[in-house]
Amino acid sequence: MSQEGIVRSGGELFADRGPDGLITRGFLRGAGRSSAAVGAAPVIGIANTWSELNPCNGGLRELAEQVKRGVIAAGGLPLEFPTISLAEAFVRPSSMYLRNLLAMDTEEMIVGSPIDGVVLLGGCDKTIPAQLMGALSAGKPALALAAGPRPLSRWRGEEMAVEQLWPLIDERRAGRLSDDDWSALEACLSCGVGTCNVMGTATTMAVVAEVLGMALPGTALLPASSAARAAAAEETGRAIVERARAGLVPADVVTESALHNAFRAICAVGGSTNAVLHLTAMAGRLGLSLPAERLQNLSDTTPLVADVKPSGTRFLHDFQSDGAVPALMGALAGLADLDQLSGADRPWRDDVVARPDTARCLRSPDDPAGPASSLTMLRGSLAPSGALLKRSAASKHLLAHRGPAVVFDGVEDLHRRIDDPTLGIGESSVLVLRGVGPVGGPGMPEVGHLPIPTALLNRGVTDMVRVSDARMSGTATGTVVLHVAPESAVGGPLGVVRDGDLIELDVAANRIDLLVDARELHSRTTTFTAKAAARGYERLYLAHVGQADTGCDFDFLRGVPQ
Ligand code: FES
Ligand code: MG
Numbered sequence: 001m002s003q004e005g006i007v008r009s010g011g012e013l014f015a016d017r018g019p020d021g022l023i024t025r026g027f028l029r030g031a032g033r034s035s036a037a038v039g040a041a042p043v044i045g046i047a048n049t050w051s052e053l054n055p056c057n058g059g060l061r062e063l064a065e066q067v068k069r070g071v072i073a074a075g076g077l078p079l080e081f082p083t084i085s086l087a088e089a090f091v092r093p094s095s096m097y098l099r100n101l102l103a104m105d106t107e108e109m110i111v112g113s114p115i116d117g118v119v120l121l122g123g124c125d126k127t128i129p130a131q132l133m134g135a136l137s138a139g140k141p142a143l144a145l146a147a148g149p150r151p152l153s154r155w156r157g158e159e160m161a162v163e164q165l166w167p168l169i170d171e172r173r174a175g176r177l178s179d180d181d182w183s184a185l186e187a188c189l190s191c192g193v194g195t196c197n198v199m200g201t202a203t204t205m206a207v208v209a210e211v212l213g214m215a216l217p218g219t220a221l222l223p224a225s226s227a228a229r230a231a232a233a234e235e236t237g238r239a240i241v242e243r244a245r246a247g248l249v250p251a252d253v254v255t256e257s258a259l260h261n262a263f264r265a266i267c268a269v270g271g272s273t274n275a276v277l278h279l280t281a282m283a284g285r286l287g288l289s290l291p292a293e294r295l296q297n298l299s300d301t302t303p304l305v306a307d308v309k310p311s312g313t314r315f316l317h318d319f320q321s322d323g324a325v326p327a328l329m330g331a332l333a334g335l336a337d338l339d340q341l342s343g344a345d346r347p348w349r350d351d352v353v354a355r356p357d358t359a360r361c362l363r364s365p366d367d368p369a370g371p372a373s374s375l376t377m378l379r380g381s382l383a384p385s386g387a388l389l390k391r392s393a394a395s396k397h398l399l400a401h402r403g404p405a406v407v408f409d410g411v412e413d414l415h416r417r418i419d420d421p422t423l424g425i426g427e428s429s430v431l432v433l434r435g436v437g438p439v440g441g442p443g444m445p446e447v448g449h450l451p452i453p454t455a456l457l458n459r460g461v462t463d464m465v466r467v468s469d470a471r472m473s474g475t476a477t478g479t480v481v482l483h484v485a486p487e488s489a490v491g492g493p494l495g496v497v498r499d500g501d502l503i504e505l506d507v508a509a510n511r512i513d514l515l516v517d518a519r520e521l522h523s524r525t526t527t528f529t530a531k532a533a534a535r536g537y538e539r540l541y542l543a544h545v546g547q548a549d550t551g552c553d554f555d556f557l558r559g560v561p562q
Contacts, residue, residue: 010043010114014077024114028079040077042116042244044237047106049127051085056124056202057147058193059224063233067119067145070237076244078237081109086126088201088446088473096277096471097443099126099133100545100554101537106134116140117244119236123147123194123224125201125474128209129278133553135214136250136285137561141243143343144215145236146206148224149316150194155185162196163310163475165189166449167462174457194224197316198309200474204271205278210325211265212282213253213341217351221320239343248345251560256288258340260298261348263290264332265325267302267374270311270392272474273482276375281551284558292377292386292549296510299377304370304392305331305363310477311392312369318361326353327362334365378481380513381521382467382493382503385485385549387512389505393477395463399507401479402515403428403465404500410435411447419454423499427456430465430503434494437469437487438545438552442538448472448482465505467512469494469548481505481512483548490547496524 013024025038046067050060064080071078083105086095110118118138120131123146135142153160155168168185171177177185195202206220216236222229259279266275276295283290306312306328308319329336330352338349355362363369374392379385391399406429408414414433417423425431431450438444448470452461466480469487488495493514497503502515514521533539544554 010116011041013114043077044071045115045118046080048121049085054085054087056195060121066230066233067237070234074238074241076241088125094443094445095126099130102130103133106131107138110138117240118142119240120144128205139249143240144209148222148229149197151192153188153191161198163198201272201274204275208262211262212258216343217326221324253341257337261336263298264302267299269306270374273390277551281553287560296377299375300373303365303368303372304374307369314361322359322362323353327355378512380511382512382514383484387484388482394479398479401465402504403430405430405432405497405503407432425453427461433468434488440489444471446471446473449476485547485549
């Protein structure tokens, strides 16, 4: 229906007085829009990941309407479109397996549609990062708006955030939670739409988007169903019109320095380990890299300033009352580069706010909530291309630890044998799970937080060193070494670990080592073979997915589009 092959901006196409413009306007007129409406510019797409298969994003339909209000008020034409949506709770084998597909969906829709700018509506863990990756590659002006955290639940009379689920699951396994308790938990686990209500992956990524200048300042933590978030949606609609008029594309905003600021923010809030993968993938989309040494340096010089769950003790609403991300950026003023642009298209220094004297969650760098190095990049004979530990969520007494390995080959093996008494698992054992990396998972399922064997749980053991090529939920805690690269399924040393081998974790030295002599190791052959992919997306995925140190992006999506 158009002169195919000619790529034009939305405004240009809609203003065209020839057949293409006529057809473009005519179809929208057919959908009930007025002549004035289809003559408005710029044309703003609203990429919406609302889906009944994604309750965390359940508020995005309403937010899309608010965004439209802002776009129209600023003189633009809003056009909402759906993309796929990825819910942590539902997508198997892993939402990460489909993250790159959502990124491609988003990119192609932005590039192929007659729009001049886009608002990205995401929320649940993979949606915001995938949308940002797609928008970075698409190269049109973009702003994200996250779904916002859902309300807190109440459990046994107390406020409960989602991360308290994990110890309750352990309680159930240990037989200390009755059937009635289990049913009560189901009813109160998630009270309302919105993303997980701690600094898990979804909230961390909302913070990242804001720090990067890809979301309006002050919007990351606003509660999902609040009037403030609805108003922020309208403001985002106005702001994207301005950004599109200014022609400010993501690469103008997401500079190397902005990526460093975002990484510092992840460290300063004790954010999700998953965010490191996503940030690395985003950098890759712009032809930039974030080497482990540089990240470690940033981590080592960034104190944990937010005392927020799951790394800390406070709820997100405490962080919000303390001024949220603009106050965080203020607290990091001596460390972050405040000349980078905020989502309001001006230097961040114009958007920082002072931390109130009454602040309870947000601390100053001089009196932080925890030491620097909340994220530790590990390397060693067990992880030649790196691994990651969330130090702020780990047990101090395990940060220097040597113990015998107990190895599980995949999740089924883990569940079948974790409570097998003949394994002789002691509290100093190191639990190893392999075959669950980007290729082996596939998609690095969030299974790196291996359960503590029931017998040890009953003896009061709550943490052990655990090592895998998987990820873990941003809401989980423990001394958990993740993202081991290369993974076992592509021949990484994790594949040749045997029960009883000594593994040494030395966080102070950034090391994770398999204490087996090199000749012996060389003589071992891995039992893993990469899964053969028959067809479709899986074939594309397995042929092109990168390891954790590249952010698990597809090789052909990295770099700046020519
Ligand atoms: Fe969707 Fe946590 S499961 S945000
Ligand atoms: Mg998650």
